Amino acid sequence: GAVVSQHPSWVICKSGTSVKIECRSLDFQATTMFWYRQFPKQSLMLMATSNEGSKATYEQGVEKDKFLINHASLTLSTLTVTSAHPEDSSFYICSVLGGNDQPQHFGDGTRLSIL
Amino acid sequence: GQQVMQIPQYQHVQEGEDFTTYCNSSTTLSNIQWYKQRPGGHPVFLIQLVKSGEVKKQKRLTFQFGEAKKNSSLHITATQTTDVGTYFCAAPDKLIFGTGTRLQVFP
Numbered sequence: 084g085a086v087v088s089q090h091p092s093w094v095i096c097k098s099g100t101s102v103k104i105e106c107r108s109l110d111f112q113a114t115t116m117f118w119y120r121q122f123p124k125q126s127l128m129l130m131a132t133s134n135e136g137s138k139a140t141y142e143q144g145v146e147k148d149k150f151l152i153n154h155a156s157l158t159l160s161t162l163t164v165t166s167a168h169p170e171d172s173s174f175y176i177c178s179v180l181g182g183n184d185q186p187q188h189f190g191d192g193t194r195l196s197i198l
Numbered sequence: 199g200q201q202v203m204q205i206p207q208y209q210h211v212q213e214g215e216d217f218t219t220y221c222n223s224s225t226t227l228s229n230i231q232w233y234k235q236r237p238g239g240h241p242v243f244l245i246q247l248v249k250s251g252e253v254k255k256q257k258r259l260t261f262q263f264g265e266a267k268k269n270s271s272l273h274i275t276a277t278q279t280t281d282v283g284t285y286f287c288a289a290p291d292k293l294i295f296g297t298g299t300r301l302q303v304f305p
Contacts, residue, residue, distance in 0.1 A: 117292065117293065119295075124300070125298075126286065126295045126296065126297050126298045127241065127286070127295045128295075129292055129293065129294065129295075132292060143199070176240055176241075178293070186231055186243040186246060187243070187293055188243075189240040189241050189242075190240065191239075191240050192239075192240045
C-alpha cells in the first residue's frame with residue numbers, strides 16, 4: 084500500500100489564489116520531508132527540505148515567502164503556493180525519507196494549473 | 199553546486215533492443231539511487247548502489263556504480279513496452295535528481 088499520501092491530486096484555479104498541498108506519511112513518523120517541482124519533460128527539482136518542528140530549508144532560487152512550508156507534526160507537511168500565477172503551474176511532489184540508507188518514498192504528486 | 203547529468207536525454211528503441219543510460223556526478227557520491235517515472239506518475243525506486251564498482255541485476259536491468267563513485271549506468275536487455283518511462287539517477291542525501299533519460303519503446 085501507499086506509504087505517502089499527497090492531496091490534492093490536481094488543482095485548477097485562478098491567478099492570485101493560494102493553494103495548499105498536503106503530504107502525509109502513512110507508515111512511519113517523518114522528521115524530514117522533501118518538496119520537489121517538476122516542469123513538463125524536465126527533471127525533479129528540489130525546492131525545500133521540510134523539518135518537523137522547525138523552519139524549512141529552501142534551495143537556492145526558491146522564494147520562501149512564495150512557497151510556505153509547514154511541518155507541524157511527524158506525519159504531515161504542507162506546501163502553500165501563495166498568490167499563484169501561471170508560471171507556478173507545475174507538478175509538485177513530496178517525499179519522505181525511509182530511514183537509514185533507505186530510499187525516499189514519493190507521494191503521487193499534485194498537478195497545479197493556474198489560469 | 200552538485201550537478202548530476204544523464205545521457206542520452208531521449209532514446210527511442212524497437213522492442214527487443216537493448217538500452218543504456220549513463221549518469222555522471224560532478225562530485226564523488228556515497229551512494230546512488232535509480233528511479234523510474236512513468237508518464238503522469240511519480241518516481242518509483244528501483245535500486246541503490248553503494249560500493250565502488252558494484253554491479254546489481256534485477257531481471258533484465260543491470261546497474262553499475264563506477265570505480266570512482268562518480269558515475270553509474272543502467273542497462274536494459276531486450277526492452278519491452280512496459281519499460282517506457284523516464285529513468286533518473288539520484289544523488290544523496292537530499293536526492294539531487296539527474297537530468298533523466300526518457301525511453302520510448304516501439305512494438
